Amino acid sequence: xxxxxxxxxxxxxxxxxxxxxxxxxxxxxxxxxxxxxxxxxxxxxxxxxxxxxxxxxxxxxxxxxxxxxxxxxx
Numbered sequence: 001x002x003x004x005x006x007x008x009x010x011x012x013x014x015x016x017x018x019x020x021x022x023x024x025x026x027x028x029x030x031x032x033x034x035x036x037x038x039x040x041x042x043x044x045x046x047x048x049x050x051x052x053x054x055x056x057x058x059x060x061x062x063x064x065x066x067x068x069x070x071x072x073x074x
Contacts, residue, residue, distance in 0.1 A: 023054065
């Protein structure tokens with residue numbers, strides 16, 4: 001999915017997963033692969049809680065639900 005506005009381009013990759021407490025390394029790699037196919041200037045991964053990730057995916061900004069709400073309100 002791609003969102004384009006005059007001064008904003010955001011790529012969104014949907015990764016089907018039932019993240020509960022932790023995300024597996026293989027799921028982080030899947031997300032990275034999906035984001036590689038997106039040429040957006042800004043790439044966002046939204047997770048319920050940043051603590052579920054074993055590491056931050058490369059070239060992706062990670063937001064949790066609170067960060068996403070703050071971003072939406074601005």
